[in-house]
Amino acid sequence: MATMTGQPINRIDGPLKVSGKATYAYEHWDVGEPLYGFIVGATIGKGRIVQIDTTGAERSPGVRMVMTYRNAPAQGPRDASIPSQYSRAYPMLSGPDIHHYGEPVALVVATTYEQARAAASLVEVEYAVLSGHFDFAKRLDKAYAPKAVNAGLATDSAVGNFDTAFKSADVKIDQVYTTPYQFSQPMEPHCCLAVPNGDDLTVYVSAQILAEAHTAIASTLKIDPLRIRLVTPYVGGGFGSKLGIHGETILAALAARALKEPVKIAMTRQQIFHLVSVRPATSQRVRLGAGRDGRLVALGHDVTMFTSPISEYAEQSATSARGLYAAPNRLTRHRLTALDLPRGEDVRAPGEAPGLHAFESAMDELAHALNMDPIELRILNEPKVHPEEGIPFSDRRLVECMREGARRFGWERRPAKPASVRDGRWLVGYGMAAAIRGQFQMTSKAKVRMGPDGIAVVQSDMTDIGTGTYTIVAQVAADALGVPLDRVRVELGRSDYPAGAGSGGSWGASNTCTSVHRACMALREKLRIGKIPAEGMEAEGEIAAMSEEPNYKNYSIFTYGAHFAEVGVDVDTAEIRLRRMLGVFAAGRILNAKTARSQLIGGMTWGVSSALLEDGTVDARTGAFVNRDLAEYLVPVHADIPEIDAILLDGFDGKANELGAKGLGELGNCGANAAVANAVFNATGVRVRDFPITLDKVLPALPREV
Amino acid sequence: MRPFTYERAIDPEAAVAAVSKAGAKFISGGTNLLDLMKLEIERPIHLVDISRLPLKDIKEEPDGGMRIGAQATNSDVAADIRVRTRYPVLSQALLAGASGQLRNKASVGGNLLQRTRCPYFYDTAASCNKRDPSSGCAAIGGINRGHAILGASDACIATHPSDMAVAMVVLDAEIELLDADRATRRIAIGDFHRLPGTTPHIETALKTGEMITGVVLPAPPEGRQFYRKVRDRASYAFALVSVAVVVATERGTITSARVAFGGVAHKPWRAKEAEAALTGGTATMATYWAAAEAAMAGATGRGHNDFKIELAKRTLCRTLAHAAQEN
Numbered sequence A: 001m002a003t004m005t006g007q008p009i010n011r012i013d014g015p016l017k018v019s020g021k022a023t024y025a026y027e028h029w030d031v032g033e034p035l036y037g038f039i040v041g042a043t044i045g046k047g048r049i050v051q052i053d054t055t056g057a058e059r060s061p062g063v064r065m066v067m068t069y070r071n072a073p074a075q076g077p078r079d080a081s082i083p084s085q086y087s088r089a090y091p092m093l094s095g096p097d098i099h100h101y102g103e104p105v106a107l108v109v110a111t112t113y114e115q116a117r118a119a120a121s122l123v124e125v126e127y128a129v130l131s132g133h134f135d136f137a138k139r140l141d142k143a144y145a146p147k148a149v150n151a152g153l154a155t156d157s158a159v160g161n162f163d164t165a166f167k168s169a170d171v172k173i174d175q176v177y178t179t180p181y182q183f184s185q186p187m188e189p190h191c192c193l194a195v196p197n198g199d200d201l202t203v204y205v206s207a208q209i210l211a212e213a214h215t216a217i218a219s220t221l222k223i224d225p226l227r228i229r230l231v232t233p234y235v236g237g238g239f240g241s242k243l244g245i246h247g248e249t250i251l252a253a254l255a256a257r258a259l260k261e262p263v264k265i266a267m268t269r270q271q272i273f274h275l276v277s278v279r280p281a282t283s284q285r286v287r288l289g290a291g292r293d294g295r296l297v298a299l300g301h302d303v304t305m306f307t308s309p310i311s312e313y314a315e316q317s318a319t320s321a322r323g324l325y326a327a328p329n330r331l332t333r334h335r336l337t338a339l340d341l342p343r344g345e346d347v348r349a350p351g352e353a354p355g356l357h358a359f360e361s362a363m364d365e366l367a368h369a370l371n372m373d374p375i376e377l378r379i380l381n382e383p384k385v386h387p388e389e390g391i392p393f394s395d396r397r398l399v400e401c402m403r404e405g406a407r408r409f410g411w412e413r414r415p416a417k418p419a420s421v422r423d424g425r426w427l428v429g430y431g432m433a434a435a436i437r438g439q440f441q442m443t444s445k446a447k448v449r450m451g452p453d454g455i456a457v458v459q460s461d462m463t464d465i466g467t468g469t470y471t472i473v474a475q476v477a478a479d480a481l482g483v484p485l486d487r488v489r490v491e492l493g494r495s496d497y498p499a500g501a502g503s504g505g506s507w508g509a510s511n512t513c514t515s516v517h518r519a520c521m522a523l524r525e526k527l528r529i530g531k532i533p534a535e536g537m538e539a540e541g542e543i544a545a546m547s548e549e550p551n552y553k554n555y556s557i558f559t560y561g562a563h564f565a566e567v568g569v570d571v572d573t574a575e576i577r578l579r580r581m582l583g584v585f586a587a588g589r590i591l592n593a594k595t596a597r598s599q600l601i602g603g604m605t606w607g608v609s610s611a612l613l614e615d616g617t618v619d620a621r622t623g624a625f626v627n628r629d630l631a632e633y634l635v636p637v638h639a640d641i642p643e644i645d646a647i648l649l650d651g652f653d654g655k656a657n658e659l660g661a662k663g664l665g666e667l668g669n670c671g672a673n674a675a676v677a678n679a680v681f682n683a684t685g686v687r688v689r690d691f692p693i694t695l696d697k698v699l700p701a702l703p704r705e706v
Numbered sequence B: 001m002r003p004f005t006y007e008r009a010i011d012p013e014a015a016v017a018a019v020s021k022a023g024a025k026f027i028s029g030g031t032n033l034l035d036l037m038k039l040e041i042e043r044p045i046h047l048v049d050i051s052r053l054p055l056k057d058i059k060e061e062p063d064g065g066m067r068i069g070a071q072a073t074n075s076d077v078a079a080d081i082r083v084r085t086r087y088p089v090l091s092q093a094l095l096a097g098a099s100g101q102l103r104n105k106a107s108v109g110g111n112l113l114q115r116t117r118c119p120y121f122y123d124t125a126a127s128c129n130k131r132d133p134s135s136g137c138a139a140i141g142g143i144n145r146g147h148a149i150l151g152a153s154d155a156c157i158a159t160h161p162s163d164m165a166v167a168m169v170v171l172d173a174e175i176e177l178l179d180a181d182r183a184t185r186r187i188a189i190g191d192f193h194r195l196p197g198t199t200p201h202i203e204t205a206l207k208t209g210e211m212i213t214g215v216v217l218p219a220p221p222e223g224r225q226f227y228r229k230v231r232d233r234a235s236y237a238f239a240l241v242s243v244a245v246v247v248a249t250e251r252g253t254i255t256s257a258r259v260a261f262g263g264v265a266h267k268p269w270r271a272k273e274a275e276a277a278l279t280g281g282t283a284t285m286a287t288y289w290a291a292a293e294a295a296m297a298g299a300t301g302r303g304h305n306d307f308k309i310e311l312a313k314r315t316l317c318r319t320l321a322h323a324a325q326e327n
Ligand SMILES: Cc1cc2nc3c(=O)[nH]c(=O)nc-3n(C[C@H](O)[C@H](O)[C@H](O)COP(=O)(O)OP(=O)(O)OC[C@H]3O[C@@H](n4cnc5c(N)ncnc54)[C@H](O)[C@@H]3O)c2cc1C
Pocket: A631, B025, B026, B027, B028, B029, B030, B031, B032, B033, B034, B035, B050, B070, B074, B096, B097, B098, B099, B102, B105, B106, B107, B108, B109, B110, B111, B112, B113, B114, B161, B162, B163, B164, B210, B211, B212, B213, B236, B237, B238, B239
């Protein structure tokens, strides 16, 4: 039988999705007609509720309940000592204090959505406004060092003597780059349907990691986790914003338990901007010191970003610089400054996306200063072992990605001199950047049962957030069991299935599939010995966290890639448009060439978006995100993304796991922004370091054509 | 969203009669009104649906002009072969606006009356003289990258977002209105939209209860027509600046010129000073720049939108050069 793993087969859940039969959290009608909740958000950025009048709302037609801090049930407190912020309790309406604009101050529950929404506007809140801190640039001097950054990575790293080496370097780059607030805006809004059954609760939740959501819900509601069941067969995108649950889930659960009826809540698109995760704005100083030959002697990356004072979060933005290039003297640091804004959370490629945007732009600046080809500069500084940890690489193919990409893209046609190539009214430029992202392994379990009918059922609480999990799990299981694909049924997204690692950090595919593979191998072993009984035969598979796996200590296990972009910049108006883009990636063994490519193309599109468009603007007077809808918070539309392709190098990283597979969900979004930014420089000779690069920032530097 | 009642009008007279109720409003495609209702910026208690009125015709007029029914969709007008050949600036402007789906729903009448995209207008917690007279203007001193550089006041610096209307302004279109007494009148589009002054909540010359029944285009002016829209992304974004031009040249001399800008003012902005600077001049960059300087002589930025002044000048010059080249 032909190997299924790697085949570019279509999603097995595709027909369900295109025919509207895949049920998302808001759509489980089998529970009966639910009540609808609508969240009322604070209209101040910091202060206190002085008075809250709910009588108008309560009298409004159809209203069943108005919940505020005065009548909300007691909930478990947020516990910052729990390492993963997504497992912490997430109390709602727990007091009169307002910590950020849009924070929920009331929940209105009514018979219909329209009634709830109409009544929500009748809730009258009087605030005592306190002056808050909303202006990132003005608070940079208040930055402090957190204990650790995201994923438990070290706050600082230092090798050799950076200061001395940088000072005496022949060629120096010392620049500050800024990146804006960004948002995950999945197509499916954050929503939840909570169904009480006596003291038990079923929560149809839109979440990426069920085990964490489960813990968070139970500890917020202060009930036995065994009484709560989570159901999440489909998720309409997450991009980090559903790693944790948010107000909609807790409020729906509280209301459902109070009213003893099913309650569902969906956030409006506008609400998502304030009630869900935001990628922190950053200010990044990159210092590169090199000899005239291009060899790096000093490499420094200092990142400052905002954090919410009530929930500390630090993206690991300077960590990419720790492993990308060789240099004897190195320094990377993360600092945080507190602002009264919604809490920071992971947004696709946390750390790498803003970090590489700055760092790979600086590398381009260095190449320009040295008058060197940017690829040659990178190859020259390719390390033999991990430059800070000294351990070998499991499978590092960055140079190959760059060479292969250069060949396919026609990199040799890159204008050697910036602003030297025209196509009609367009200035044309090429840019490239490297991609790097860590491979994570978390504990993960899966179960497989084969019935006498020969059908294998794989179960895990893993989610499919639109990435293709159902499909790759089926492919891996089919190969491991030696059965055709149509004999495998994949069941995901229920908290009563074995706990997988969930979808996040690009670890979902490799972790889940490895545990599924082990379960299937165990079942095969059982089948070899015995016969399938009537109730079927079952086996489990499990993987340990990377901290328990020697390979992850002894090897640097990462994924790599190289991005290439061609942009056009209008000579008169400075409008910037992508003309074509290519990414070449190495991420071990590819589980499904089609779903993998889709992930990478999607990630690259995010890169284009962060380079040129996305910009969450805060009104520094109120702490509100001003452009909080998708007409004003711009992301690329189809017309912005012409020819774009992703090539996957064939590979196998046996140090990562026995499948040889590594995660790639975020890899496409690592460095893609810098490739586009570098292309804008190549096209115009104008270096914009305040991202995104919008036309108003380029225009003043473009000479008038008279 | 507040509860409201709904009726579908069967003919224009019934429509204007129905809308005379207090709190009643017309709804056409609903692409602007419904969004505003959800956010409770518009709070009609009764909707009169005029989308099925027999006002969809696009007809030629005996004087060589055309009449476009108020209910013709933006898509239909843009695709009409007579519009495309005789009023290309209008077709181009329509196609530069919104998205295919929106244009299929959006009506000509609704497009003229669409409201500003100022983000503070959309935020009922922010002060906004347009939404809530005398409450102040949060955009002044706030985020104002998209705001007006011409004709603004201390009460309001919002822009009119329509692309279509900018093209109609250079075409000297007239708007046809029907009131509750069944009286009809016509008003030049240039007089239809108002500058904010101290009353930014009064946006047009439309009287209470009046309905737009159509737009009348005079015979096409002489010369080449172009619409150029500058925006942050390639499609589906409002204009930072847009320019509509009609220029005629004869042996290198500009014999007539019409210029209007979008995205710069509370109304589609006809630039008569630029037209004067162009007419009789040579079709050269020097003339275009003089016209651009004249057009922007009174422009002021509010900080984030300062770039629009230079952008408008450059966009005008390039569009004129393009038009002249094609002559
Ligand atoms: C995401 C998005 C992007 C957009 N981008 C653009 C763009 O780039 N460029 C652009 O120009 N436009 C853009 N638009 C706006 C779009 O063009 C308008 O929403 C549309 O033209 C309005 O027409 P409608 O028929 O849907 O009006 P409706 O929403 O039905 O009505 C709008 C207003 O006009 C009134 N009205 C409607 N018809 C009449 C009439 N005949 N007589 C009297 N009053 C009437 C209504 O009472 C209401 O107050 C965009 C809209 C959206 C949602």
